[in-house]
Amino acid sequence: MDNMVEHSPKAPSLLRSRFVQTILFSNVLLQIGIWVRNFAILLYVAEKTNNDPYAISLISVAEFAPIFVFSFIGGTFADRWRPKRTMIWCDLLSAVSVFVVLLAIHFGSWESVYLVAFISAILSQFSQPSGMRLFKQHVPEEQLQQGMALFQSLMAVFMVLGPMLGTFAYSTFGLEASIAVMGTAFLLSALVLLRLPADIQEPRSEAVKGQFREEFVEGFRYVWRSPVLRMLGLAFILAGLAVGVAQALNLFVVTERLGREEEFLQYLLMINGAAMLIGGGIVAMYAKRVAPQALLAIGMIVGAVCTVIVGYSTSVPLTLVVQFVNGLVFPCIHIGISTMILKWSHTSIVGRVNGVLNPLFIGMMVVSMSLAGALKDAFSLVSIYSGAGVLFLVGALAMLPIMKHKAPEHAESPSEAQA
Template sequence: METVQPSTKASNLLQNKFLQTILLSNMLLQIGIWVRNFAILLFVAEKTSNDPYAISLISVAEFAPIFVFSFIGGTFADRWRPKRTMVWCDLLSAVSVFVVLLTIHFGSWQSVYLVAFISAILSQFSQPSGMRLFKYHVPEEQLQQGMALFQSLVATFMVLGPMLGTFVYSRFGLEISIAVMGVAFLLSALVLIRLPEDVQEDRPAAVKGQFRQEFVEGFRYVWQSQVLRVLGLVFILAGLAVGVAQALNLFIVTERLGKSEEFLQYILMVNGVAMLVGGGIVAVFAKRVPPQLLLAIGMLVGAVCTVIVGYSQSVPLTLVTQFINGLVFPCIHIGISTMILKWSQSSIVGRVNGVLNPMFIGMMVVSMSFAGVLKDAFPLVAIYAGAGVLFLMGAFVLVPIMRHKAPEYTAEAQQVQAQL
């Protein structure tokens, strides 16, 4: 393996060329994704007169590839050069968008589902590659701060994204909205060319059955690590809680608060602003707090806030609780991402991410699917109390690993790029 001597002095995080590039790329992707999401949602709702089945297919197109391709994408991400993988995924996404756009233009409006479906497939190869590059190019002590910056970017678009997507669609229509997504992905690919060159790894020549062996190795690696096993359980519990709470948010607005459906946007906006602030706070204090503790704090506060939201019939109390919940939510995302990076060798980060990520998404989709059944059988107060208990259980299962220190991979310490 080609080795590069690590930087002798820690550079300011925002001066890190890798992080500047990856944040700009993600900003462009967020613009494309939010414009796409709202364009497809509003277009399908308008085209089908709000048919629930047609609208639910949008979520299927977005989430189904995660189940099928996350494990496979993570394995290939560990085999392929990460920079090249990310550039090609964005390029292929852009090309697929323009091909689908032609199909829509000539009369097959159902092709809009393919835009989300193809993009979701390619993201399962690109995202774990980005995690590998993070491991290479961000010093260990700055990993948590870097993740906090990512979370702040996502939170910013949770506030601005719906407004941007709605404006573009209502002003320019479906085809321009889809084209905006294609251009955004194309620009992201061009930006990613600025990334430092991939570290060359001496891999044995491909042999029959090697992919299957590496695929299985990802599951074995997670199972053999107590920290990653616990993290998998936290993913499952958090996914179940988040899914049911998100699915029934509208009923909190209409039944518990007595407001119209439109009031939900204000709750989401308050939550998004709080996530942006929370991400900034975590970025400042990240070095001083172990990721396990950060995750536990997020789960505990999430448990309390979820129960209060279920009980509350007061608009001010609900808004304040949602703000507090959004403020600590970055602790969950940043804690989880940092633990995956710190407890995984760079050669297997993609597979670890591919094993753990579907646990959260899968359980979230399962709980969203059963949310309607639960709503018919139980009052909202009981359902949200149950979701709070799931968050609480997630915090408690972290106790046995709270004092664990991340292993030091001496070979990887030499792979930090000189560009830092």
């Protein structure tokens, strides 16, 4: 069912939309909980294992591995279930699971910290595509890219504030209090989401209602039939491999290449986040003038160069400057990807398209994160980061065949795509 808003002659400001306001507030709460959790677990595991690279990389595996498995399923169910209700239940269940794991940590072994990221990641695979569906329903077509830039700017704010917030919470209150903050944030997010507009009742034929397997496969067929979504999938695979290994070994860039303490990582992320905030604002201003596939290619090319330099650099000022440049263009990647998924997908299949493409990126991230510890033992950080840069570059080249494709005014429905 196409959104009726997109036919209006002039769309109102995004920030005046009750839907956008509610989603933004919910995301603020979730980002607070996630950043406090991320740094609490990272610093706690590093302290417990004396910076064991395998134990540290396992944090990322625990967070991203379930995404690879559940994204396919979550995207299909997101297209079947009512999105508002799905998001509220996912946040509530996340909050409950966090407090249950908190009890396990208090009375059991410290390894239970991995469960916090693991369970939250599973539930997010049902919530996130539901949010994409709501975005497609309630935001006018011409404002989709601007809307993605707005959310990227919010993420950038927490790239600046999150590391400080997470480090402060852990160093001041400890692990258990930090994880409790996450549970409370998810609970408050569920309450905020009650303000969302009521779910739109989309008619579904009786013949389709029970056919989960057919709908599941339909998502793969839809992506394969679209040359744009197909090439986006290839870029996802290459970018996932590059991002995974670089992200898992960031801590070692700080300690080995720059000779600083682990806590210095927060400053790298803060510089990167400040640049993302500026970059997101720039993209929001010029969103209508640049094709999303061009945005993605630009982000990946600059990301390739910056990744190689980060691996080579032993200079703190140089690394900080490169992190700033990388952050400045990173919104191009996120906004380009999200806009392409929304513009080339029909409302009724957005969840499944997201569920097909997202695991390609996350799955490759998990693979490279899982191998990060072994790669670190076998190769230098310079070699690893150079390889990651090459993968980014090849991903950018994959955009060339679809660079001139223009987004359709109305994306084909699954039935029309098969016709």
